[in-house]
Amino acid sequence: MSSPKIGVVSCSGEGCVEGTLSRVATRLVLEGLRPDNTVTICLPLFLSGEKGERMFAKHFPTISVDGCEKKCAEKAIEKYSGKTARSIVVSDLLPEWGIKEPKSRRNLDENGLNTASRIADEIVVAIDDLLASGK
Amino acid sequence: MDLVEPIFIIPCSGIGKSFGTISREAMYQVVEELRKCWTDTLCLSLLVMGDEVTGHLVQSHRCIAVDGCPLECAKKNLELADANLAANFRVIDLLKEHRNLKPKSVTFLDEAGYELAKILAEKIASKVDELTRGETDS
Numbered sequence: 001m002s003s004p005k006i007g008v009v010s011c012s013g014e015g016c017v018e019g020t021l022s023r024v025a026t027r028l029v030l031e032g033l034r035p036d037n038t039v040t041i042c043l044p045l046f047l048s049g050e051k052g053e054r055m056f057a058k059h060f061p062t063i064s065v066d067g068c069e070k071k072c073a074e075k076a077i078e079k080y081s082g083k084t085a086r087s088i089v090v091s092d093l094l095p096e097w098g099i100k101e102p103k104s105r106r107n108l109d110e111n112g113l114n115t116a117s118r119i120a121d122e123i124v125v126a127i128d129d130l131l132a133s134g135k
Numbered sequence: 136m137d138l139v140e141p142i143f144i145i146p147c148s149g150i151g152k153s154f155g156t157i158s159r160e161a162m163y164q165v166v167e168e169l170r171k172c173w174t175d176t177l178c179l180s181l182l183v184m185g186d187e188v189t190g191h192l193v194q195s196h197r198c199i200a201v202d203g204c205p206l207e208c209a210k211k212n213l214e215l216a217d218a219n220l221a222a223n224f225r226v227i228d229l230l231k232e233h234r235n236l237k238p239k240s241v242t243f244l245d246e247a248g249y250e251l252a253k254i255l256a257e258k259i260a261s262k263v264d265e266l267t268r269g270e271t272d273s
Contacts, residue, residue: 012148013178014159023150027242042149044208047183072180106163 003036006085006127007062011073012043017105017112018067018090024108025090025119026065033124037131047076057081063126065119067091086126090119139270141175142221142263143193146201147209148179153238154203154226157252160244161226162201164256170263183212193218197266199259202226222262229255 010026013019030038039056046053058081064074065088074087094101094115102112146162149155166174182189193216200209200223210223229251230236238248 010150011178011180012150012155013180014146014148014162014176015178015181019178024242027150031242040151042151042155042208043180044148044183044212045206047180048206048208048211050206070181070184070186072178072184075184076180106160106167 004131005060006034006038006130007041007057007060008038008065008123008127009041009043009046009057009062009073009077009084010065011067011071013067013072014105016067017101017103018094020067020105020108021090021102021112021116021119022065022067022073022088024113024116025123028117028120029123029127033120034127037127043073043076046080054081061085061130063088063123063130065090065123085130088119088122088126093119093122139173139267140196142173142266143196143198144174144176144201144259145179145182145193145198145209145213146176147203147207149203149208150241152203153241153244153248154230156203156241156244157226157238157248157255158201158203158209158224160249160252161224161255161259164252165259165263169256169260173263173267179209179212182216190216195219197221199223199262201255201259221266224255224259224262226251226255229258 008026010022012023041053062084063086064084066073068091077084144162146158198218202209203226213220236247
C-alpha cells in the first residue's frame with residue numbers, strides 16, 4: 001500500500017531571502033525528512049493552470065510555505081484548489097524565534113541553513129499532525 | 136556610470152527538478168555578480184498572483200525569462216502579463232548542447248549543475264550587453 005501523500009508548496013520567491021528559506025526548507029522535507037509522504041507542486045505551473053497540479057491540491061492535503069506576508073502559495077492554492085491544511089509563513093517565524101534574516105538570498109550561510117532546517121522541522125510537525133489526524 | 140533602468144531576469148521558480156535550480160542560480164550569477172548594475176529580479180509567483188506593482192514593473196522594463204523546462208512558465212506568464220519580454224532562455228536547450236553535463240541534485244547544485252548555471256549566466260550576460268549597448272554613452 002502506498003503512503004498517504006501531502007503536498008508541500010513553497011512560494012519559491014527569488015526576490016527575497018525568505019523565499020530561499022522556504023524553498024530550501026521544503027526541499028529538506030521532500031528529500032530527507034519525509035520523502036515517502038510528501039510531493040511538491042511547482043507553484044508557477046500550478047498558477048498557469050496545470051490540471052494535474054490543481055487536481056492534486058484539490059484532493060490531497062497541502063501545506064503552503066510562504067516567504068513573506070504576500071502569501072502567494074497559500075492564496076494560489078486557496079484560489080484554485082481549496083483551503084490549505086496548514087500554512088507556514090517564514091517572515092512570521094523569524095521574529096518569533098528572534099532570528100535575523102540571512103544576508104544572501106542566493107547561498108544560505110551556516111545560520112541560514114540552520115534556520116531552513118528549523119523551518120523544515122515546523123513543516124514536519126504539520127505533516128505528522130495531518131497524518132495522525134488522518135485528514 | 137549613469138543610472139540605468141534595470142533589466143529584470145525572471146527564472147521559472149521550479150523546485151521539483153534541478154532545471155529550476157539551475158535557472159535560479161544562473162539568474163543570481165547575473166544579478167549579483169556579472170551584471171549587477173544592469174539587472175534585477177522579482178518573484179514570478181507574485182506576478183502571476185496579480186500583484187499590481189510587479190505587473191507594472193515588467194511592463195515598463197525589459198525582461199528576460201529563464202525557464203527550466205519546456206513548459207516555459209516564466210516566459211508564458213510574462214507574456215500573459217503584457218511584459219516587455221526582450222529575450223528568453225531554457226535550461227533544457229542548454230542540456231542538449233552540453234550532454235556531458237548531467238545535473239542530479241536539486242536543493243544544492245552539484246558540479247554539473249553549477250557548470251550549466253555558469254554557462255547559462257554568461258549567455259544571459261551577453262544578451263544584457265546586447266540590449267544595453269550604447270545606453271550609457273552620454
